Amino acid sequence: MTFRFQLHHTDTATGARRGTFTTPHGPVETPGFMPVGTQGTVKGLTIDHVASTGAHMILGNTYHLGLRPGHETVRALGGLHAMSGWEGPILTDSGGFQVFSLKGINKISEHSVVFRSHIDGALIDLTPEHSIEIQESLGSDVAMVLDHVVALPAERDDVQQAMERSIRWAKRCLEYASRDDQAKFAIVQGGLDVDLRVQCARDLASMNFEGYAVGGLSVGETPDEMYRITAATTPELPADKPRYLMGVGRPIDLLESIVRGIDLFDCVMPTRNGRNGFAFTDSGPIKIRNAKHKTDTSPLDASCDCLACTRHSRGYLRHLFIAGEMLGPTLLSLHNLTYYQKVMRGAREAIRAGTLVEYIATKKNQWGIT
Structure with a gap:
């Protein structure tokens, strides 16, 4: 089996889990933290530096790598592993976060997100299918589905529409994907509304994804709100699949989220803060x-x-x-x-x-x- 998640221990006093996520490029011990290498590099560090920290898996970004150098160029260089020199597992984000962070230069429809490139102003039509196409060219071990992230706080109707669109886009990503050696992770949305989160988690859990992420947090809510939503979401996700909390956070946030059943994390905080x-x-x-x-x-x-x-x-x-x-x-x-x-x-x-x-x-x- 190309991908396998094996639980070794479950903490009896909390919801914490210890496990191993096996990928084509090696195992990832969980709970685990992924350094962020948005553009094929963890800023300021060599690959040997990153390996020396004890990291098992790193993260790249579909939106940024799709623009520069372009996914076809990455594929011609042998994929993201060969291009960057990282021999371990890689997870690529789908570009969905740019729906949130670049909201001033994009337009969202049921079909896609249309971006105006922050590099040269060119229009990019990012559909769920194209996001997967780019990630298959990058050759990451894990491809995230394209989702619709909204800033918090937000009106419930806006959150619900984004959540429902995220479910439909997840299905489109799953149906389009063609690589057996690339896991697909779905992303639970629903803002700070427990009912929407539970609905989204249950709908996505009914699909055959290799892992599940909790997205749309660390975007303006308080830590306590993040913990509350995480605690409500993880019990609805399959126990035999890894759970990934996206874009979080401080060391205490990682520990508090591990208690609530999260297995994987990523965040720019350690490198961004280090640079400052x-x-x-x-x-x-x-x-x-x-x-x-x-x-x-x-x-x-x-x-x-x-x-x-x-x-x-x-x-x-x-x-x-x-x-x-x-x-x-x-x-x-x-x-x-x-x-x-x-x-x-x-x-x-x-x-x-x-x-x-x-x-x-x-x-x-x-x-x-x-």
């Missing part, structure tokens, strides 16, 4: 530009084994940012991704040992979260 001098550590967040780090000879995080922490001091890292040296953003991005993987490994071990509640309590205490 913000580090996640076991002692809480660190803003490396702060003057107090100017002559600090201690490591960024003494418990971290990344290059930034084992070879350099806080004072040196601050200097790199103040001097505008590109190495600074690279090292902090590397650290943050390593830290996220460390948190995920800890969660997997805690689920196995039956100590997840204690693990999360310890992390909250370290991070100063009450």
Whole structure:
């Protein structure tokens, strides 16, 4: 079997799961975090850097790669794996998030989303079928269906229409797909309305997808609202398929979502924050530009084994940012991704040992979260 999701442990005190998602390019241990490589690269890092963090799977983006260099060019270069040099599994987003993030330059109909390229202004007609066509050319292990994301808060009628359209588009994606070596993941929409989320999850669960995602969150709602919707959605999804919460988030958001039954995550936060001098550590967040780090000879995080922490001091890292040296953003991005993987490994071990509640309590205490 090309794709298989095997559950190893389920936490008796919560909804957390530990498992393995097997793909053509190797296994993904869950709960797991995917670094975001939107345009075929995780910003500022080499593939070897990314591998050194412990990441099992990375993410690419259909919209951006479809525009530049173009999916036919990627296919001519041997697919996204060969082009980028990443040998592990890859998941590609469908372009649906751009329905939300580029809403000022697109027009949505039942047939498609029509974009005006942010690069040269050319019109792009992105149908569910074309999204799958692009992703099949990219050769990712997992292709996400095209969905309709709406900003929150929103009127219920608007949310319901987007949710129902997402279901119809998911079916079109599934019917068009032709690669047996590429899993298709459906995306549950429905805003902050539990009834709509449950309806969407049940309708999608009746279709033969290899995995299911919870989408349309982390788009303006509070963390508590996100947790509430996640908790209501995951029980409606097949227990024998991976569950992916899209675009989330802070380390605490990952742990709170693992408790609610989520297996996979992605977010630009660790690399974006790293490029801006913000580090996640076991002692809480660190803003490396702060003057107090100017002559600090201690490591960024003494418990971290990344290059930034084992070879350099806080004072040196601050200097790199103040001097505008590109190495600074690279090292902090590397650290943050390593830290996220460390948190995920800890969660997997805690689920196995039956100590997840204690693990999360310890992390909250370290991070100063009450």
